[in-house]
Amino acid sequence: NTADFERISKIGKCVDAMSFKHKMLHLLCDVNISSGANPVTMNPFDGYSDALRDILLEKKFIFLQHGLLEKDGSSWLNRYKKDVTGFVTTAARERDAIVYGKYYYDPSTIWLTGLPRYDRLYHAESKKITIMPTWRRHLVGNYDAKAGGWQPKEGFEESAYFKFYDGLLNSPRLLEALDEYGYTLQFFPHPIIRVYLDKFHHDKRVHFLPTETLYREVYATSELLATDYSSAVFDFSYLRKPIIYCQFDREDFFTGGHTMTKGYFDYEDDGFGEVVFEVEDAVDTIIDYVKNGCTLKDKYRERIEKFYAYHDSNNCQRVVEKILEACGES
Incomplete structure (x- = not known):
């Protein structure tokens, strides 16, 4: 199906x-x-x-x-x-x-x-900015094997996750700047978070991408990607495009709020883009990139070149x- x-x-x-x-x-x-x-x-x-x-x-x-x-x-x-x-x-x-x-x-x-899938990455930039966060284990209930998905949990709207991304997606300052420079804002959360998609306030200028959207199409058409801890952004960096890490809940994420703990990768020292902790800082950083044509900064390009075994x-x-x-x- x-x-x-x-x-x-x-x-x-x-x-x-x-x-x-x-x-x-x-x-x-x-x-x-x-x-x-x-x-x-x-x-x-x-x-x-x-x-x-x-x-x-x-x-x-x-x-x-x-x-x-x-x-x-x-x-x-x-x-x-x-x-x-x-x-x-x-x-x-x-x-x-x-x-x-x-x-x-x-x-x-x-x-x-x-990764085999990197072979099919391609460029088709079209002035799109994509917000693509991963999920949080503590924000969902039990896994329903029969239904093939995680069950929703009460209180999502009170979470730091919801408040951050709802604030970012509906920032008047961000949306006005994107209009001025001719960019479109897209929201493409992790599939597990989609059970809460109707909770987010949906400004008509923001495109909520459907489930069937191909990831590699998002990578190809987007010029900047804002995430939190998603490993999917490594595909994006392989294309030499800028990334912003929104890590408002970093301590909780790596100490039981999710399924993983911190590894060898330090986002400030090794990451391929800026790390931000507040909605307004994320807005400022996105606007700065948009004003400069979403050009990847030299220090992040150098990190990318050193990181991957193959190009x-x-x-x-x-x-x-x-x-x-x-x-x-x-």
């Missing part, structure tokens, strides 16, 4: 997730390749797989990642919980943080190849070569 399913079906064979056919193909496969590492992705029989244990243990799992890992995800991605065959990374510091952190993988398991479009090729090698077919 998704646009992605229809789109991918034009490229190759697709199977409904968690269907009988999916489960049978999983039993028959040698290698499971995914950008996700949640239990049902790695094992569609999760919760009732004891009788299939020996068959399932033979499967190789390649973790493509669904973003560059700059935070500490060792509490759920360590070898004792996931035991992946190949763990794709994009930056040398990212790889080292996994090899020498509390993930407990053999170094040969951590592959420095680059090309051969990530897929490197990943395929590593998969074949892991399967003894290189």
Whole structure:
């Protein structure tokens, strides 16, 4: 029922997730390749797989990642919980943080190849500014496996998250400046936050992008992106575009408010854009960029150049070569 399913079906064979056919193909496969590492992705029989244990243990799992890992995800991605065959990374510091952190993988398991999806990034700038925050674990209820999503929780409008982004999206000063310089403001929050989308005040000048919007299209058309801690912005920086980090709740985020803790990446010293903590500071920074044509500043360009292991479009090729090698077919 998704646009992605229809789109991918034009490229190759697709199977409904968690269907009988999916489960049978999983039993028959040698290698499971995914950008996700949640239990049902790695094992569609999760919760009732004891009788299939020996068959399932033979499967190789390649973790493509669904973003560059700059935070500490060792509490759920360590070898004792996931035991992946190949763990794709994009930056040398990212790889080292996994090899020498509390993930407990053999170094040969951590592959420095680059994210495959970076190969399809492109430029189509059209004077758009996008606000794209990630989610917060403490702002949602329990996960409903049957419905396939997180349940909403009372009190969202009282949260610092809501107050910051609602204030930013409806700032008269920001909207007037964007009108003056011919820019459009877009809001594209994490899918889990969409259960609260109707809570935000919606100025007619702000475009709330629909769920089916392609991320790479947002990256291509946007000239500046404001986020908080989303790893998705690494795609944006790969295109050499400016970023603003809105970190009004940083202490809470990294001390239990979410699923990750602080990692090797320091946003002030390593980040690819300014770090702001107040709505008005975010407004000032966005306006400054708009006045200068959203040009990436030299110091952030230098950080980007140093950070990534590769600056090309051969990530897929490197990943395929590593998969074949892991399967003894290189």
